[in-house]
Amino acid sequence: MARDRSSTRRRAGVLAAALSALTLTGALTAAHAPLTAKSAKPELRRTQPKGHDVSSHQKRVDWRSARARGARFAYIKATESTTYRNPYFTGQYNGARRAGLVRGAYHFALPDRSSGAAQAAYFVRHGGDWQADGVTLPPALDIEYNPYDKHHKCYGLSRTRMVRWIRSFSDEVRRETGRHPVIYTTTNWWTACTGNSRAFSADHALWIASHGSSGPGRLPGGWRYWTFWQHGTKGKLPGDQDLFGGSSTRLRAFARGR
Numbered sequence: 001m002a003r004d005r006s007s008t009r010r011r012a013g014v015l016a017a018a019l020s021a022l023t024l025t026g027a028l029t030a031a032h033a034p035l036t037a038k039s040a041k042p043e044l045r046r047t048q049p050k051g052h053d054v055s056s057h058q059k060r061v062d063w064r065s066a067r068a069r070g071a072r073f074a075y076i077k078a079t080e081s082t083t084y085r086n087p088y089f090t091g092q093y094n095g096a097r098r099a100g101l102v103r104g105a106y107h108f109a110l111p112d113r114s115s116g117a118a119q120a121a122y123f124v125r126h127g128g129d130w131q132a133d134g135v136t137l138p139p140a141l142d143i144e145y146n147p148y149d150k151h152h153k154c155y156g157l158s159r160t161r162m163v164r165w166i167r168s169f170s171d172e173v174r175r176e177t178g179r180h181p182v183i184y185t186t187t188n189w190w191t192a193c194t195g196n197s198r199a200f201s202a203d204h205a206l207w208i209a210s211h212g213s214s215g216p217g218r219l220p221g222g223w224r225y226w227t228f229w230q231h232g233t234k235g236k237l238p239g240d241q242d243l244f245g246g247s248s249t250r251l252r253a254f255a256r257g258r
Contacts, residue, residue: 058239079126103135104137106182107123138254202222
C-alpha cells in the first residue's frame with residue numbers, strides 16, 4: 001500500500017518479486033476455507049468478491065460507482081505510526097458503508113517510531129475499531145519494507161524484535177476490539193524481517209500483496225490459506241485491487257467474526 005505523506009506516490013513495499021498471502025483463521029471449516037495459493041487461478045476472480053484498498057491518495061472516492069463496477073469490500077487507511085491520520089478517512093469509511101460495501105480500516109506500521117502497543121492504541125482511537133455488525137472488517141496491520149529509509153528496510157529491528165513488535169500490536173488490538181488484526185505483508189518481507197515466523201498463522205488472517213501473477217504464490221510463516229489477495233495497483237476500482245478468498249456469504253461471516 002502507498003504511504004500518504006508525500007506528493008510523490010511511492011509503494012512502501014516494492015512487490016515485483018514479492019509473494020505474500022492471507023488466511024482466514026482456523027475458525028473456517030474445510031467447506032468454507034479460502035483458496036490456497038495453488039487453487040487461486042485467474043478464472044476464479046470472476047466468482048470471488050472484489051474489493052480495493054484506498055488512502056488519502058484517492059481523496060474523495062466515488063463509492064457508488066465502485067460498487068457498480070463490482071466492489072463488495074474495501075480497506076481504508078486510517079493511521080500511520082502515532083503521528084498521522086488520513087484526512088479523508090471519515091468520508092471514505094462512511095461513504096463505503098453508505099454504498100453497501102463491507103469495509104474496514106488499516107494502519108501503516110512504522111516499527112522504528114514507537115511500540116506496537118502504542119501504534120495499535122492510536123489506530124483504534126482513530127478509526128481502527130471493530131464491531132460484529134457484518135459490515136465492519138477486522139482492523140488490519142500493513143507491515144512492509146520501510147519507505148522512508150532504504151538502508152533499514154526492516155526498520156533497524158532484529159527478527160526477534162520485529163516479531164515482538166507485531167505481537168505487541170496484535171495483543172493491543174485484540175484487547176481493545178476483540179479481534180486479532182489481519183496482517184498485510186509479502187512473503188519476501190516476512191521472510192527477511194521476521195525470519196518467516198510462524199507465530200501468527202494460527203489466529204491471524206493473512207492479506208497477500210502479489211502483483212501481476214496468476215496466484216499469490218508461496219505463503220509465508222506457516223499460513224495455509226489467504227483471506228485477501230492484493231493482486232494489482234491499477235484496475236477498475238480506485239486504489240489497489242483485491243479479492244476475498246471465499247464467497248460473499250463467507251465475507252460477511254468473516255466480518256462478524258465467525
